[in-house]
Amino acid sequence: MKITVIGAGNVGSTCANVIAHKELANEVILVDIKEGVAEGKSLDMWQTAPINLYDTRVKGVTNDYKATEGSEVVIITSGLPRKPGMTRDDLIATNAGIVKSVTENVAKYSPHTKIIVVSNPLDVMTYCSYLTSGFDSKRVFGMAGVLDTARYRAFLADALNTSPKEIQAVLMGGHGDTMVPLPRYTTVAGIPVTELIAKDKLDAIIDRTKNGGGEIVNLMGTSAWYAPGAAAAQMAEAIVRDQKRIFPCCVWLNGQYGLKDIYLGAPTKLGKNGIEEIIELKLNNDEMELLHKSAKAVKEVMGVLDNMNKAVAN
Numbered sequence: 575m576k577i578t579v580i581g582a583g584n585v586g587s588t589c590a591n592v593i594a595h596k597e598l599a600n601e602v603i604l605v606d607i608k609e610g611v612a613e614g615k616s617l618d619m620w621q622t623a624p625i626n627l628y629d630t631r632v633k634g635v636t637n638d639y640k641a642t643e644g645s646e647v648v649i650i651t652s653g654l655p656r657k658p659g660m661t662r663d664d665l666i667a668t669n670a671g672i673v674k675s676v677t678e679n680v681a682k683y684s685p686h687t688k689i690i691v692v693s694n695p696l697d698v699m700t701y702c703s704y705l706t707s708g709f710d711s712k713r714v715f716g717m718a719g720v721l722d723t724a725r726y727r728a729f730l731a732d733a734l735n736t737s738p739k740e741i742q743a744v745l746m747g748g749h750g751d752t753m754v755p756l757p758r759y760t761t762v763a764g765i766p767v768t769e770l771i772a773k774d775k776l777d778a779i780i781d782r783t784k785n786g787g788g789e790i791v792n793l794m795g796t797s798a799w800y801a802p803g804a805a806a807a808q809m810a811e812a813i814v815r816d817q818k819r820i821f822p823c824c825v826w827l828n829g830q831y832g833l834k835d836i837y838l839g840a841p842t843k844l845g846k847n848g849i850e851e852i853i854e855l856k857l858n859n860d861e862m863e864l865l866h867k868s869a870k871a872v873k874e875v876m877g878v879l880d881n882m883n884k885a886v887a888n
Contacts, residue, residue: 575599577810578642578684580676581652582606582634584796585692587615588803589649594619594630596807598814603642604634606652612636639679645687647810648680649717650703651803653693665694666878673699677706688813688848691716691824692806694797696749697872698879700824701837705883711826712849718749719822719839720805725786726755729779734770736762743767744855745783745822746839747868753839754864755780759855809844816846823849830854831862833869836876 577599579590583606590604606612616634623629635641642648653669673693680689689707691700691714700716707714722745731738740763747754757776760767767776782789790798812819823842827833830840830852843851857865 575814576601576603576642576645577814578603578605578645578648578680578687580605580642580648580650580680581693582608582612582615583651584799585802585806586649586651587619588799589651589692589806590616590632591619592804592807593810594623594632595626595628596811597628597630598807598811599630599646601631601633603645604632605637605639605642606634607637609636639683642680643683645680645684647690647813648684648687649690649692649806649810650676650680650699651692651806652676653699666698666875667882669693669695669699670702670879670882673702674706677703681707681709687713689714690806690809692802694749695875697824697837697839698875701876702879704826704837711828712847714826715842715849716749716824716837717802717806717809718753718824719745719841720808721802722749722753722755722783722786722839723822724801724805726760726779726783729782730760730762730767730771733775733779734762741767744841746841746855747865748838748872749824750787750871751784752868752871753784754861754868755783756855756857756861758858758861812844813846813848818843818845818850820844820853825849825852827852831857831865833866836869836873838865838869838872 579586582604590602604612604616612634616632619632653672691703693699696716696718704714723743727738727741742761744759745755841853842849
């Protein structure tokens with residue numbers, strides 16, 4: 575079995591490293607456009623195999639999509655990273671071109687693969703990959719909710735002084751400051767989180783989660799990579815091991831939650847076929863209002879991509 579990671583930057587190389595350590599495939603192909611980068615990082619990773627005791631071969635290539643042929647999963651991380659003061663929307667023109675080109679090659683060499691999109695702006699880049707690939711929407715989805723819930727759970731673990739292993743949570747909506755954390759569906763060892771923490775502290779954690787990516791950008795001057803890379807690898811694991819795990823993913827909604835023709839974060843069942851089920855929670859009026867507000871913001875940016883595509887077509 576083969577898994578491909580496209581983009582050998584911080585996120586992509588971290589993702590490939592996690593996949594190799596977990597032995598999710600016989601071979602991991604790391605692709606980049608910059609000569610020698612993927613090859614060098616892959617060689618470095620492979621040299622840890624005797625130390626960390628894994629057998630997955632890691633191979634780096636420069637723009638050689640033939641090497642990716644027959645991949646079970648392809649993870650797209652390529653694109654311009656976000657800089658301080660830059661919104662995800664600012665990235666759309668450049669990254670849409672990159673994601674489109676990458677997806678064309680993926681579809682050519684791995685027509686039966688599942689695509690996980692990590693590139694920003696996440697929701698719209700997933701939409702771009704979907705349009706370009708021509709795949710069923712169940713095989714094209716984005717990594718957002720897994721990362722966002724990880725941040726949310728990590729912050730809660732700190733506040734409650736408990737293990738993050740005990741915390742389960744669901745977030746919905748767009749990847750960014752319009753995401754919709756759902757305290758009603760957040761538990762600590764099965765106990766509703768609202769019974770363990772004051773509302774003002776929980777609200778502060780939710781706000782911090784919404785701006786979790788921006789917080790790291792402001793600290794380091796570039797986007798996060800350890801958590802995003804690990805999150806994408808976890809999604810790949812659910813697919814190749816057919817785990818049927820329940821994850822919030824950026825998925826194509828076609829009527830669920832009263833929303834249609836939009837890529838947006840929602841709870842899903844992830845298995846060997848990709849998105850095997852989109853789970854419809856019984857949201858209350860306030861939660862549904864927040865979700866539709868988030869959807870409106872995402873639709874606006876999707877509209878930017880649609881207008882770009884129309885301009886090219888004309």
